[in-house]
Amino acid sequence: MDSEVVFKQEFEINGGDFVNAGESASKLKNILKEIGIDTDIIRRLAIAAYEAEVNVVTYARHGIMRILIYPEKILLTVEDEGQGIKDIDLAMQPGYSTATDEIREMGFGAGLGLPNMKKNADIFNISSTVDKGTKLEITMNLNDKNVRD
Amino acid sequence: MPEEKIKLSEVIKQLNLKIECREQFLDKEIQGGYxxxxxxxxxxxxxxxxxxxxxxxxxxxxxxxVLKEVAGIVIINNRKPEEETIKKAEAEKLPIMTSSLTAFELVGKLYELGISG
Structure with missing residues (x-):
């Protein structure tokens, strides 16, 4: 059974807005710092959140990033409305990307976003429907890490 | 004994980097480079x-x-940051510098100053 949510916040992400991509991840990082979450968890979650945000900006029309903090875990979900992912196994392979040349020239679309998210998450879930959108769930466990002093 | 790290302001001076943003946040030690x-x-x-x-x-x-909390960015090969980049960097107090050197040459010089990866 899930325990009580101690903090939650939502961030809106606009597709195509490369200028502001990463700002939700930045705000999220600052919130986690203020709360006093373990620095290693913040570092890993910031990477995952940035990648998720850039994916929405690159491939979707619109997305919502939600952070839910429980006593024992942090849950980050990113849900978008967009083209979705046809083959998730393929998309999870490092280096695989459907990004355009223009986007690659900007240093995005290296095919490292989803692998980076999985690598940094304690639990990573992804589901997608073509022409509808993608949902990501990133969980960070707080139990062992947050026992400090 | 931990070695003393070189400061960003000293790197800027030694490598003749051009500061594109405001100057007052350069007093930080460089922990490494990427x-x-x-x-x-x-x-x-x-x-x-x-x-x-x-x-x-x-x-x-x-x-x-900003997410990685880097000490600063150096844009190489005579390239210039966009206006919007400078505006954002200034809001975040993030130093952005430019250099006429290529990445290879610049990194070589940074290594000579004792900065490594």
């Missing part, structure tokens, strides 16, 4: 307090640099 133009790669591998060398000049480098 070179990459792939933003995911920088997110994954660049560390706090590093100097980041890149040819990218678009505004999103600021978001990456």
């Amino acid at each position: 070179v990459s133009d792939l933003l995911s790669d920088v997110m994954a591998n660049c560390k706090e307090g590093y100097i980041w060398i890149t040819l990218q000049g678009h505004p999103n480098i600021v978001a990456v640099a």
